[in-house]
Amino acid sequence: MDIISQLQEQVNTIATVAFNTFGTLQRDAPPVRLSPNYPEPPPPPIPTDDSSNFSDLPKLLSVDLVKAAKKFDALVAALPLSEGGEEAQLKKIAELQTENDAVGQELQRQLEAAEKELKLVQELFNEAADNCFNLKKPD
Amino acid sequence: MATATYPPPPPYYRLYKDYLENPKSAPEPPPPVEGAYVCYGANYTTDDVLPSLEEQGVRQLYPKGPNVDFKKELRSLNRELQLHILELADVLVERPSQYARRVEDISLIFKNLHHLLNSLRPHQARATLIHILELQIQRRKQAVEDIKRRREEAQKLLKESLGTLDGH
Numbered sequence: 456m457d458i459i460s461q462l463q464e465q466v467n468t469i470a471t472v473a474f475n476t477f478g479t480l481q482r483d484a485p486p487v488r489l490s491p492n493y494p495e496p497p498p499p500p501i502p503t504d505d506s507s508n509f510s511d512l513p514k515l516l517s518v519d520l521v522k523a524a525k526k527f528d529a530l531v532a533a534l535p536l537s538e539g540g541e542e543a544q545l546k547k548i549a550e551l552q553t554e555n556d557a558v559g560q561e562l563q564r565q566l567e568a569a570e571k572e573l574k575l576v577q578e579l580f581n582e583a584a585d586n587c588f589n590l591k592k593p594d
Numbered sequence: 595m596a597t598a599t600y601p602p603p604p605p606y607y608r609l610y611k612d613y614l615e616n617p618k619s620a621p622e623p624p625p626p627v628e629g630a631y632v633c634y635g636a637n638y639t640t641d642d643v644l645p646s647l648e649e650q651g652v653r654q655l656y657p658k659g660p661n662v663d664f665k666k667e668l669r670s671l672n673r674e675l676q677l678h679i680l681e682l683a684d685v686l687v688e689r690p691s692q693y694a695r696r697v698e699d700i701s702l703i704f705k706n707l708h709h710l711l712n713s714l715r716p717h718q719a720r721a722t723l724i725h726i727l728e729l730q731i732q733r734r735k736q737a738v739e740d741i742k743r744r745r746e747e748a749q750k751l752l753k754e755s756l757g758t759l760d761g762h
Contacts, residue, residue: 466707
């Protein structure tokens, strides 16, 4: 995929990771004690324990986020942005076009000369073959 | 429950009755549309240019100007984004009811990021064009060299064969 598309994908990935972070943390957070007067909240019924403890989640999610951001920075550094801007590029394109036309004309000339020589050789070959044929003594 | 039949085709086919004998007796196809046009109630334009952020009602965070340093702006926007995400986390812990402003800021940064990346596309198109032209020039030069070489080889062979025939 070209680098700009990769950058765009990476931006979307950062967004996804960020909002998944907040969503997961909010959804899976254990209840909070409101005031010392109220009793401890009962532990929530956990039929199957989560494979990772909740306390590991913030660290894991933030590691993902920072990794995504670092990847974005690396991609930005890899951008092959040539200096000079639009005018320099347009000038280069015009130069390349004239050079392309010149080389194309040279190619055309060589092609025509080669075709002429090919026709000449073919005619000579036909003539030689005819002469050879005519010189053969009939049996 | 009656269902309607399909509408009949438009009656313009009668105009093309003598098309085989005289192609000019039938109306010309309509010219291509220019400018803005309406299609199924939506407005479209034939001039494909990236609309600037102000036209979409979005504040532009990176400095305007003829030549924007894309790499620097992209990196600084990325850093701002990270800061805003941290800020959002803080706000959610301390004052959860004020999340909306922070979320708006984050989406503003994302819109700016995408707009910057989209404005890189014309540059990419021109760079691709330059690359294609260079490849084509290289291929053509190679072809010229090949043809020259073959012609010389053919000339040499002909001279040799002439020599052999004369010496015969």
